[in-house]
Amino acid sequence: MTESAPEAAPVRPTSKVPVSIRLRLARAAVQVIADDAGVRMLHIKGAATDPALHPTPRYGSDVDALVDPHRIPALHSALLTQGWRLYSTFRFGSSFEHAQTYAHDTWGYFDLHRRFPGIGLSDQQAFEQLWLDHTRRESAGIPFAAPSLDAQSVILVLNSARGKGGLPRSWSELDDDAQARARSLVARLHAEVAFAAAEGDLERYRDRREYRLWKATSQGGPRVAEWWGRVIAQPNLPGRLRVVAQAPLVNTDRLARRLGHAPSRAEVVREFFARAGVGLRETAAMITRPFRRQR
Template identity: 55%
Template sequence: MSAEIVERIPPGVRLEMSRAGVQVIAERVGARLLHIKGSMTDPALLGPRFVGTDVDVLVEPAGIPALHRALLAQGWTVYSTFRNNSSFEHAQTYFHPDWGHLDLHRRFPGVGIADDRAFEVLWADRAEARAAGLPCAVPSITAQAMLLTLNAARAGGMGDTAARVWDALDEPARRDCLALVERLDAAVAFAAAHGELERYAHRREYLLWKVASQGGTRTQDWMGRVRAGRTLRDRIGLVLRAPLVNTERLTHKLGRRPRPAEIAREFLVRTSQGAREVTLAVATRFRGGAAPGERSAPRAPATDPTPTDRSSNGGEA
């Protein structure tokens, strides 16, 4: 379609058609996927001013290569890869001139078990929705509540999202949600969304989620990623990658492929910034203060492992 025609399509209609198109492509290559986030979420869990901007799908890991090839054949291009998309390396972003952006998730940040096992757990309890009249699968409402909460933690809390989602669930649904959190090993991120992260200070993912949910420097983010690495090989690889320039991000910033001199300049900026952050953090620790980007830790509940029931005592989750 011409750019003029695309601009006339209402954003909501464009998103709906894009979801349906991705669903058709996935069915043709036999890749199972769950539509997540956005307007595919149950309205009871969404905020009053929610506006979707792109398509998000969680894809079974085994089906990603075939779906990737099919998307490219249908005019989609890779905007950012798994490796460079985020600290969690969880999604690959595609762009289509007619249909906009697509985030293809191989995992959901905060879920600790293997990607293939996590997908099967969510797929087994899936529900049905429709995109432009086409049947498609979405997570159960319990899983949607959990995923929204984990996403809120990664987005720095997203206001009162976690508390609002918790309040929208009745007692049986809350128990089911916590059971799913346990089954998927998602307790650290779930606690971060509810201001209870300090209870998990002993976990290897703690620093990563502290930075994701409360803010921090680039150096702290990379330290968190290294500590969260599951194997020694993963951690060594992350250490070696930390000073490297994200050329995909630099390309988007410049609007063109960066020249070697620009990459070298960005590398020097990154390394000097990292050195300053480390020096400042060490000096701050020596003086006994909080490192830049760190916030004071929220008070953790002494015994109750579940988010506070706001409806019963008016406290914050």
Template identity: 50%
Template sequence: MGEMPETTIPLSVRIELCRAGLQVIADGLGIRMLHIKGATLDARIRPDAREGSDVDVIVDPRRVVEMHRALLAHGWTVYSTFDEGSPFGHAQTYWHPDWGYIDLHRRFPGIGLADATAFDVLARDSSASTAAGLDLVVPELAAQGALFLLNAARGSQGDRDAALAFRRGLAAEQLRSIDQLVSELHAEVAASVVTGELENWHGHRDYRLWRAVSQGGTRTQEWWGRVRAARSPQEAMQVVLRAPRVNRSRLAHQLGRTPTWRDVAMAAVRRGGRALRDLVPGWGTR
């Protein structure tokens, strides 16, 4: 993701304390939050799971603004916004000089159910975990399994192979529980990437986006997929209006400084050129 925190705290300790610190902030505001990925992943899903370099949480979408303000008040800064982070607009990344990176999710890629309703479903039968002696809430086993499959759908081929192996190793009852949850979350299209059945969803509005994400494609194809996957005409229009805009956060990270207007203008020209090459084959050779 970038530079490591300006601290001598070992990574494993930093992640543990960061996770606990987020829980303290959420508890203080009465905000529901689910810890996902990393050390919170049930060993029955992936025995070789390792703690990553950041902390991932899903916050009740109705309280995201409050959590955002609290993070800023406690020394975190925004590294990339919801609109800039991924094609799914699912998470906002924050940076802290001592505790490093966190990904604050308002939704999980692949879930088609409305954000608040999806969170309620994932939190419905939650399980317990701990970090630095503090109680944490994590999704229950079937929900963790469903999220594991959806996360692999936009990962590498190795991630998808691991997820498929996990799926094939499930008992019939466990598989049925996960498939039912995937259906309830309206996440069948993303899950089909792992099982190799994406083409069965050719007419679905999410198909083009997941094909671009999982099989590769041009940025123009990805943006068109995002338009098609929009949940409303208003959301589709917002995607169209964002498409030409330069991702200023990403540009700042590439340059190592705040972009000037000239930097943004040059990036916009390059972005337009790439779009033309995508739309008009052979444009770059003319």
């Protein structure tokens, strides 16, 4: 899915239904669409998290699901047919290009994940690994699949690494056996670098190509450092060249939302030069910082 998102105004459901109820219904609605299209998906985060890890439900603000990568085009078409619209694309969604967001006037937002940030396996291999031991739950009477309890523990840690929050409380509440099983899954998913970022032990992996990206993601820093991390993290030369070419491009999805309308060519050009100016200033600051420290 590489198409640009069409102009999409933020969704503000007018219903008086409480958010927790609306999200249960939204999860059920998305699952029905996936079932009808014959698409496997694993619901993650929010209320999809097992109560053993979050006794008090956390509903969040949208529905998230990891979708069988081979079947994403089928689900994309089915969502559009059922009144959902593309809100932001994989290309501009995040530094990891991991999720594509859809919006619906009644149900709100749905984040369709093709991968989960921090997992190093290929998208399809990762999905199949997580699908192996999936569990079954239900929302508004509709059954859905979720990762195993061990996998959910890992996902919570990887998500926390992106939020610069260290290890989540749920991790410290696991017994030794549960933590050992989760660490074994981390190894099978090739997610050691992101997991170490959450643990505060990232320096162990300075020689890994993902190191710079997770350092910028978990510890913050200028956008230039993040983009350089994205370049280095790519597994091959074509991937690195693609990211280099993408770096100066304007995020037209975000610009459209900020302006409230599809940006004109002139507005895109102005944003391009504004981004370039910020990038040059950040690069200059990174280059001169060591010299300033020596004074």
